[in-house]
Amino acid sequence: MATTWIKRTFHGGIHPAENKHLSSLAEVRVAALPKQVVLPLSSGNGPALKPLVEVGDRVKTGQLIASCSKGFSANLHASISGQVIALEERPLVHPSGLNVASIVITSDGQDTPYQHPAYPLWQEATDEQLLEMIQQAGLVGLGGAGFPTSVKINGAYQQGIKTLIINAAECEPYITADDLLIQTQAKALLDGIAILQRLLKPQAILLGIEDNKPEALAALETALSEHPLKAALEIGVLPTRYPSGGEKQLIQLLTGQEVPSGKIPLDLGVLCHNVGTIYALNAAVTLGQPLIQRLVTVTGQAVSQPGNYWVRLGTPIQDLLDEAGIKETSSKKAQRLIVGGPMMGFTLDSSDYSITKSVNCLLLPTEKELPLPGVEQPCIRCGQCELACPAQLLPQQLYFYSANQAYEQAADQQLFDCIECGACAWVCPSEIPLVQYYRHAKAELRQMQAEAIKAEQAKQRFEARNARLEQEKLDREAKRLARAEAAARMAAAKKAAAEKEATETEASQQTSQQTSQATASKAQATQAPKAVANNTALLKQLKTAKAAASVAVRKAEKTLSNLEVNPDATPEQMNKQREMIDKAKEQLAKAEAKLAEANSLQETTQ
Amino acid sequence: MTRILLSSPHAHGKSSTSRVMQQVILACLPGIVALTYFFGPGILVNLLLTTGSALLAEASVLKLRKRNLAPLQDYSAILTGVLLGVCLPASAPWWIPVSGALFAMLAAKHLFGGLGQNPFNPAMAAYAFLLISFPVPMTLWPMAATADQLSWFNSLQGVDSQTGATALDAWRNKGPQMASEFWRATQSLSPLKPLHPAMLQASTYIALAWLVGGAYLIYKRIINWQLPLVFLATLLVYSAFLWGIDSSHYAPPWLHFAAGSAVFAAFFIITDPVSCATSVKGRIFFALGVGLLVISIRTWGSYPDGVAFSVLLMNFAAPALDYFTRPRVYGHNKPQSGMGSGSKKGEQKND
Numbered sequence A: 001m002a003t004t005w006i007k008r009t010f011h012g013g014i015h016p017a018e019n020k021h022l023s024s025l026a027e028v029r030v031a032a033l034p035k036q037v038v039l040p041l042s043s044g045n046g047p048a049l050k051p052l053v054e055v056g057d058r059v060k061t062g063q064l065i066a067s068c069s070k071g072f073s074a075n076l077h078a079s080i081s082g083q084v085i086a087l088e089e090r091p092l093v094h095p096s097g098l099n100v101a102s103i104v105i106t107s108d109g110q111d112t113p114y115q116h117p118a119y120p121l122w123q124e125a126t127d128e129q130l131l132e133m134i135q136q137a138g139l140v141g142l143g144g145a146g147f148p149t150s151v152k153i154n155g156a157y158q159q160g161i162k163t164l165i166i167n168a169a170e171c172e173p174y175i176t177a178d179d180l181l182i183q184t185q186a187k188a189l190l191d192g193i194a195i196l197q198r199l200l201k202p203q204a205i206l207l208g209i210e211d212n213k214p215e216a217l218a219a220l221e222t223a224l225s226e227h228p229l230k231a232a233l234e235i236g237v238l239p240t241r242y243p244s245g246g247e248k249q250l251i252q253l254l255t256g257q258e259v260p261s262g263k264i265p266l267d268l269g270v271l272c273h274n275v276g277t278i279y280a281l282n283a284a285v286t287l288g289q290p291l292i293q294r295l296v297t298v299t300g301q302a303v304s305q306p307g308n309y310w311v312r313l314g315t316p317i318q319d320l321l322d323e324a325g326i327k328e329t330s331s332k333k334a335q336r337l338i339v340g341g342p343m344m345g346f347t348l349d350s351s352d353y354s355i356t357k358s359v360n361c362l363l364l365p366t367e368k369e370l371p372l373p374g375v376e377q378p379c380i381r382c383g384q385c386e387l388a389c390p391a392q393l394l395p396q397q398l399y400f401y402s403a404n405q406a407y408e409q410a411a412d413q414q415l416f417d418c419i420e421c422g423a424c425a426w427v428c429p430s431e432i433p434l435v436q437y438y439r440h441a442k443a444e445l446r447q448m449q450a451e452a453i454k455a456e457q458a459k460q461r462f463e464a465r466n467a468r469l470e471q472e473k474l475d476r477e478a479k480r481l482a483r484a485e486a487a488a489r490m491a492a493a494k495k496a497a498a499e500k501e502a503t504e505t506e507a508s509q510q511t512s513q514q515t516s517q518a519t520a521s522k523a524q525a526t527q528a529p530k531a532v533a534n535n536t537a538l539l540k541q542l543k544t545a546k547a548a549a550s551v552a553v554r555k556a557e558k559t560l561s562n563l564e565v566n567p568d569a570t571p572e573q574m575n576k577q578r579e580m581i582d583k584a585k586e587q588l589a590k591a592e593a594k595l596a597e598a599n600s601l602q603e604t605t606q
Numbered sequence B: 001m002t003r004i005l006l007s008s009p010h011a012h013g014k015s016s017t018s019r020v021m022q023q024v025i026l027a028c029l030p031g032i033v034a035l036t037y038f039f040g041p042g043i044l045v046n047l048l049l050t051t052g053s054a055l056l057a058e059a060s061v062l063k064l065r066k067r068n069l070a071p072l073q074d075y076s077a078i079l080t081g082v083l084l085g086v087c088l089p090a091s092a093p094w095w096i097p098v099s100g101a102l103f104a105m106l107a108a109k110h111l112f113g114g115l116g117q118n119p120f121n122p123a124m125a126a127y128a129f130l131l132i133s134f135p136v137p138m139t140l141w142p143m144a145a146t147a148d149q150l151s152w153f154n155s156l157q158g159v160d161s162q163t164g165a166t167a168l169d170a171w172r173n174k175g176p177q178m179a180s181e182f183w184r185a186t187q188s189l190s191p192l193k194p195l196h197p198a199m200l201q202a203s204t205y206i207a208l209a210w211l212v213g214g215a216y217l218i219y220k221r222i223i224n225w226q227l228p229l230v231f232l233a234t235l236l237v238y239s240a241f242l243w244g245i246d247s248s249h250y251a252p253p254w255l256h257f258a259a260g261s262a263v264f265a266a267f268f269i270i271t272d273p274v275s276c277a278t279s280v281k282g283r284i285f286f287a288l289g290v291g292l293l294v295i296s297i298r299t300w301g302s303y304p305d306g307v308a309f310s311v312l313l314m315n316f317a318a319p320a321l322d323y324f325t326r327p328r329v330y331g332h333n334k335p336q337s338g339m340g341s342g343s344k345k346g347e348q349k350n351d
Helices: A127-136 A149-159 A177-200 A214-225 A247-255 A275-287 A317-324 A384-388 A395-403 A407-412 A423-427 A434-509 A514-565 A571-605 B017-027 B029-039 B042-064 B070-074 B076-085 B095-112 B122-133 B135-139 B151-156 B167-172 B179-187 B197-219 B226-245 B253-258 B262-269 B280-300 B307-324 B342-350
Strands: A003-005 A036-040 A064-067 A082-091 A099-107 A163-168 A204-210 A233-238 A270-274 A293-299 A307-312 A337-339 A346-348 A361-363
Touching: A036 A082, A127 A149, A127 A177, A127 A275, A149 A177, A149 A270, A163 A177, A163 A247, A163 A275, A177 A204, A177 A214, A177 A270, A177 A275, A177 A293, A177 A307, A204 A214, A204 A247, A214 A233, A233 A247, A247 A270, A270 A275, A275 A293, A293 A317, A307 A317, A317 A361, A384 A395, A384 A423, A395 A407, A395 A434, A407 A434, A423 A434, A434 A514, A434 A571, A514 A571, B017 B029, B017 B070, B017 B076, B017 B197, B017 B262, B029 B042, B029 B197, B042 B070, B042 B076, B042 B095, B070 B076, B076 B095, B076 B122, B095 B122, B122 B135, B122 B307, B167 B179, B167 B197, B167 B253, B179 B197, B197 B253, B197 B262, B226 B253, B226 B262, B226 B280, B253 B262, B253 B280, B262 B280, B262 B307, B280 B307
Parallel strands: A003 A233, A163 A204, A163 A270, A204 A233, A293 A361
Antiparallel strands: A036 A099, A082 A099, A293 A307, A337 A346, A337 A361
């Protein structure tokens, strides 16, 4: 459509030194083919992939080597041709520095491509085929988040979207990978957007780019003037202000809408993709190339040849640093290797890691360039952080609650709406590491939540156990009562038989033995009170049992009503409880019947 | 090779607490120069005494609390000393600035935990303490200099200098007198006239000097422009309203600006972030409240100027202002007010 200069703003934001010229002036280079690659089977979150190769297998470049049946993680392909030499745990580029199972491949130096089964031209392919191609290619968000692209696109395809947003803002200082990608691959990028347009049929396609990338903007405009997308794509030029490339901020800038708290952009009918992802998607769909390489910015004043490099996934970071050249000028204690930008990137303790799908930048600053943090001073509530916060939070309040371990109050101040952009810490005159406090508080709150769930489960288990024990006790009591009843009946029958016998004998011997009658009647007289006493004890027992059964019914019903009020109760729990009530009622009915029987029995005996 | 691990962000802006304090002290210079010009070197002596005692007090408290002495370098104690010093009469005996500074640092600041923890503005708390405890030396100002007679030559020569009523004091003491009579009396040549024109002239120039310093702070983005603007606008509207009702008994609006410490407070006192409300909206209400209280106290209170009391009263109200003025967070429909049970309500709504 056209290029629009966006006048809308988001709250706060900062202008850190951009330092993009360090890497943006150099030509894009292709990094040397690595001798060995380490490809992790997990990205640190989401299910791990299942390896499809074994140690010793020969693989070709682009061959599928690990997949996920459920599709929540992205497929993994060999980034070089060669031999699988190990399937073992290797450190992963992740803030936690954890080790994950990885596939290690040594190169045969040939880079022989794997022949993928032919797909039809994308223009002729069905939607299902397109989705399949995207899923197969192992794409993830290349802006840094690394979320599987096919999951996002499938969701968008099923739900339908109104707006497709292409994120080319690249607001983090230093990073220029997106900038250079647009400058060199504008046409391919537009093709990628066209594929998504065909697949998702959005009403609007918006591309957001900060105004500090005039070359990229010009390249886009030139490519767009001869592209079928010309009528559909609208380029929004954003005033340079960190963090305009944050997903929520970009949506706000381009559409004026805010993503509701706790929701995702798709709930607004918006799908956001980074330009790097779109480029990889185009390569996957039009050329059948899976994701095996990415553009990485290597920059910082400690780098001799800063610039952007096409790097095969799994390339050892040390190899890339060797190629770019490192001049360690700062003191030993100030040497840092930052993955990502200076605002949101994380540090690595060494270069013994490998490039993953989400590494967009390696930053090696000198001490002078990015000084080490100063001593944390008390907060003077100057309010600079509030003016800078793009989420419109009160960072100093969050800090007070987080630092004083009042985590629930921090959550009440919407701590979880914090996007950890670091703008507050950047402006803070007291150099308080605010984001660190927020991360800690968030982790504590998550921990507390997990513990609360565990405690609830333990409580339910305990109650279920008590109910089961109660039930068993009732069962035992009922059995005992049944036995006692049977015994009583037998005694009664015996007695009746004896009486009958006695009367018969009496009748036959009435005349002959007068004295024996007296003895018999005497025996009857002693026997009758004994039976009555026995029956009274039985009745008492039966009454107790009945009372216990009715208590059990009432208790079970109460638990059920509690469960109905409790929002966390699962249907299974409710059903189980209902069964328990039925059982208890049955017991009660049984006990009542037995009691009635015993009562009538007693009446007859009396 | 081992590299250090640090949490993001790795970049930091240029601002620092000590730089903020330095800038505020720098912005006080025009006001100090004006005060010294009109009221003599007593002002400078006061400033030396207040800043010196403030620093000493802070150092000894830090020592007693077994803390690092680094906070001494953040200029906050010096700033408190300066802000208190410029409020004190130039002729005050030495123990006035000393005890004031000690009160500011010990009672108002460190009893609450030091920098950033004090609920009250230390300078204003100390001023109120001095005004209540020693009302006579606190209201005795030397006669302001005029072009032909600089008061500080007198004081240098050891001449017992004349004292002069400040403009607000004079206005307060005029009693049921009509405004026109009052102004006529000030123009008379009688030595018993209620207000010497030199005093009014001096306070006007001093207010202008503070305005210059305040403009610098806004230009340097040390303070928000909203606070002084709201405060001064409140003074103007409220005093104009009263004056409009009865111009012969209520002070004209210009007098509220030209006399007393309103302009100074607008830029240097109510903008103290520590004891102020937190959010921008809260701070606007804070300024509004101080403005209303200042005019009310000046008009009906028993003290000629009410800035210190107004600021302290609004310091009390700051937590309540925070409670009611929480901003709307991104992605939420409504701002959430309240501190405690709010989250539960909110969560249920979200479900």
